[in-house]
Amino acid sequence: MSSVPPSLRTIRKRARSLGRGDRIFLTVLIGIPLAALLFFVWLPALASIALSFTTWDGIELTDIQWIGLENYKEIFTNYPPFWPAVQHNVIWLLFTALLPTPFGIFLAYQLDRKIRFTRIYQTAIFLPMVLSLAVVGFIWEIIYNPDTGLLNGLLNSVGSSEHIDWLGNPDLNLWAVLVASAWRHTGYIMILYLAGLKGFDPALKEAASLDGANGRQTFLRVVFPALKPVNIIILVVTVMESLRAFDIVYVLGGGVGSKPGMELLSLLITDNIIGESSHIGYGSALAVILLLVSLAAIGTFLFQTVRKEDQ
Template identity: 50%
Template sequence: MSSTSHADTAAAAQDGAPAPASRRRRGVRRLSLRDRIVVGVLLGIPLLLDLAFVWFPAIGTALLSFTKWNGVGSLHTQTCKPNVPSILNNGCWYGVQNYHQAATIYPEFWPAVRHNLIWLAVFVVIATPLGMLFAVLIDRGIRGSRMYQSILFLPVMLSLALVGIIWEFMYSQNYGLINTVIGHTSDSNAIDWLGNPHLNLWSVLVEATWRQSGYVMVLYLAGLKAVDPTLREAATVDGANAWQTFWRVIFPVMKPINIVVMVVTVIESLRAFDLVYITNKGINGLELLSVLVTSNIVGETQRVGFGSALGVVLLVISLVPISVFLYQTFRREEAS
C-alpha cells in the first residue's frame, strides 16, 4: 500500500471515521444491470437447453419405466389391475414389473446385455489401444503422417449408416470383397458373415473398431501435442528409451485425456445402434439394448413403459464403469 493510502487511513482513524468503502473494497467490481442480464442469458440458455434435452427426458424415462403405457392416452395414478386386458389396463403404474419381466421372461434381454458387454470389452481391449498406437506413430513424425492421419480419421467423418453400407459390400456372401479374396464367392463354401449368428457380432465389431480407433487416435493426438517437450528431453537425457518415455513420462501426464477416452469409449460402445440395425435390425445374434429400446418404444408393440425400463438398465450399465474409473482415478490423485 502506498504512503498516501496510509496517510488517508490514519487521518480517517484520527477523525473517528471509517476508511472509505471504495478503498476497503479496492479491486472488487460491482456488476451493472446490463452485465447481470448478459451473464443471466449466457448461463440461463445453456442451462435450460440442458434441462430440456437431457435431464427432463432422463427423469421422464425413469418415471415411465414404472408404468404400463403404450404411448396413447394419459397416465393415471392408479395401480394396474391384475387379470385385466392390456388394452383396458393402459397408462397405469406398474411398479418394478417391467424390470422383473425383462430379467425373467423377455428372451432377448440377457443376450443383449452380453453383447453390449462384449462390445465394450472389444472397444477397451482393441479399439482404444489401436487408436493410441496410431497416435503415437503419427506424433513421432513418420514420413507421410499427414496422409495416414487423414486416412485413419476418414471413417469418423462418415455416418454410421454409411459405414454399415460400405461393410455390407465387404461382407456380402455372393459378391463381397472378403469372400472374393478367399475364393468362396457364389458357392457352397461362401461365408455368410452377417447372417450367421455365430459370426455377425464379430463382423460388426470389426466395422465399429475401424471407426472407433480413428476417433481415439484424434483424442490422443491432441493430448500428445499438449505435452511439454522438455519432459521428453529430460527423459532422453536420463537414458530412457521411447517405450519407457511414453509409459513412465508421457502417459501419466495425459490423465485428463485418458479420462475423456474412457468416458467416450463406454458411451460409444453402449449406445451402438446404427451398425446392427442396418445389418439385420438387431436380431439373429445381434441383439443390443439400444435396439431393444427402440423396438419396444417405436416398434409395432409400442410398449413405452417396458422400453423405458430397458433404457434405464442401459443407463445404469454405462454409469457403473465410468463411476468406478473416475473414483479410482481421483482417489489415486488424492493419495499422491
C-alpha cells in the same frame, strides 16, 4: 479543473454492471441451451423413470397402469433377450478396449514421432470419424454383401468359392459389426491421444533416453503414466461408445428387430418402445438400467477429475 480519478472499487463496480441489452443477451445465450437440455434430455429421462414402473402400450394416456417393480423383475428373470444383450455389450466393451483403443494409442504415439507424411496419415485414419455411424454402417454393408461385397470378392480372388453371409450368420454378425465400429473408433482414440501427446514435455523423453530406455520402455514408464487424465477420458469414451452402440448395428442389422447374435441393450430399448408390439414399460426399464450404468461410468470420470484437482 482537475478531475479526481475514480477509485478502484468504482471501476470494478462499473465492470460488473451490465446493461439491459447485455442481460437479455446472456439470458438468451444461456437460457435456450438449458431449456433445450431440460426439454429434450432431462424431461424424457424422468418420464422414462416414471414409465418404467408402469405398463402402457403407448397409445392412450388413460391406459397407463402402475405395476411397481414388475418390469424390472420380468427383465432380470423372464425376459430372454436381456442377458444375451448384456453379454454382447460386454463383448463390445472388451473388444473395443483391447483392440481399436490400444491400436489408436499406438498410432498416435507413432505419428507423434514426426515421421514423413504425418498429416496425410492423420487425415486418412481420422476420416471415418468425420462420417456418421449410419454412413459407416452403409459402407460396411456394401463390403459385407454376400454376393457382390468387397470382402467375399477378395476371398474369391484367393481361391475361396464360399459366399459368406457376414451379417446373416449369428455366429459372425456381431464380430462383423465390431470390426466396422473399430474402423471408426481407432481414429477417434488416435486424435484424443495425439492431442495429449502434443502437450507432453519432450524433456522427459530425452531424460528417459539418456537413462538408456528404449521406445517401448519410455512409453510404458514415462509417457503413459504422465498422460493419466487423457487415459481416463479414453476409458470413459470407450465405455460410453460401447454402451450407446446403436446406429451402426441398426443399419447393418436391418432396422428395428434385433437379428440373432446382434442383441444389444440399445436395440432392445428401441424394439420395445417403437417396435410392432410396443411395451413402453419394458423399454423404459431397460433405458433406466442403461442410464444407471452410464452414470456410473461418468461418475467415475468426474470423481477422478475432482480428486486430481484437489490434490
